[in-house]
Amino acid sequence: MQRFKDRVALVTGAAQGIGFAIAERFAAEGAHVVLADVKEEQLVQAEQSLTAAGFSASRRTLDVSRPEQVDEAVAAIVGAHGAIHILANNAGIAWEEPFVDIRDDRWRKMIDVNLNGMFYVAQRVSRHMMGRGQGAIINMASTNGLAGEAKYAHYNASKGAVVLLTKTMAIELGASGIRVNAVCPGYIQTPMSEAIDDPAFVERYIEAHIPLGRVGKPSDISGIFAFLASDDAAFVHGACIVADGGQLA
Numbered sequence: 578m579q580r581f582k583d584r585v586a587l588v589t590g591a592a593q594g595i596g597f598a599i600a601e602r603f604a605a606e607g608a609h610v611v612l613a614d615v616k617e618e619q620l621v622q623a624e625q626s627l628t629a630a631g632f633s634a635s636r637r638t639l640d641v642s643r644p645e646q647v648d649e650a651v652a653a654i655v656g657a658h659g660a661i662h663i664l665a666n667n668a669g670i671a672w673e674e675p676f677v678d679i680r681d682d683r684w685r686k687m688i689d690v691n692l693n694g695m696f697y698v699a700q701r702v703s704r705h706m707m708g709r710g711q712g713a714i715i716n717m718a719s720t721n722g723l724a725g726e727a728k729y730a731h732y733n734a735s736k737g738a739v740v741l742l743t744k745t746m747a748i749e750l751g752a753s754g755i756r757v758n759a760v761c762p763g764y765i766q767t768p769m770s771e772a773i774d775d776p777a778f779v780e781r782y783i784e785a786h787i788p789l790g791r792v793g794k795p796s797d798i799s800g801i802f803a804f805l806a807s808d809d810a811a812f813v814h815g816a817c818i819v820a821d822g823g824q825l826a
């Protein structure tokens with residue numbers, strides 16, 4: 578399938594994990610993919626692995642929590658490629674700590690990347706898309722944006738806000754031809770989750786919480802991003818698609 582032939586997709590947090598899987602899937606379906614991330618070295622490797630596979634990809638070092646960097650990046654990408662047709666607004670951070678122990682600077686860091694960063698990128702790309710009268714934006718939320726989990730107050734708050742940011746963007750931007758949706762994954766095995774939980778914890782977690790009996794893979798999520806970015810989802814707007822192995826059921 579070449580659903581994204583002649584389209585340019587910006588994927589944030591694309592150096593590893595789910596973001597890389599999204600970039601790979603978009604590229605495999607014909608898009609030119611711009612991989613953006615703070616991790617410069619990994620970004621180079623990610624770009625090289627896509628181009629070595631014969632895909633069309635470029636990279637941009639970007640900290641999404643720095644609005645001036647986001648302004649520059651969006652202008653540069655549009656200048657180089659003519660347009661941004663698809664945004665996978667995926668970059669995010671997570672760690673666990675009890676609510677009563679969260680220091681103000683750590684609270685601000687979580688909100689700065691997971692919520693403010695998502696806003697900066699979504700708004701700047703939306704302004705560009707409005708001029709073209711079309712586009713698809715997919716924001717990365719989480720099941721933690723729909724239900725609370727102990728030791729993740731800052732993360733849960735950021736992802737809950739992303740769900741309502743997405744719905745509000747959908748209400749305001751639909752008339753401009755921009756479709757906006759969110760994806761809410763459950764537990765996905767990535768460098769992020771591996772840095773937080775050991776394998777014994779993951780086994781117990783699966784048994785206690787996940788009816789399908791396994792955690793997710795990045796490819797369980799990248800296909801949903803591809804669907805939402807594609808014309809197959811032409812009437813899907815303001816949705817939050819849950820992929821969690823049945824956990825919230």
Ligand SMILES: NC(=O)c1ccc[n+]([C@@H]2O[C@H](COP(=O)([O-])OP(=O)(O)OC[C@H]3O[C@@H](n4cnc5c(N)ncnc54)[C@H](O)[C@@H]3O)[C@@H](O)[C@H]2O)c1
Pocket residue numbers: 589590591592593594595596613614615616639640641642667668669670671690694717718719720761762763764765766767768769770
């Ligand atoms: N892994 C899970 O279980 C899970 C579940 C639900 C939602 N999510 C969300 O999916 C997204 C990707 O998570 P992942 O598991 O692939 O994590 P990951 O840590 O493997 O990848 C996240 C990427 O985002 C990048 N990033 C972090 N801060 C950034 C910044 N300020 N600017 C630009 N890039 C930045 C990192 O460098 C990294 O490459 C995140 O938004 C996360 O909250 C993950």
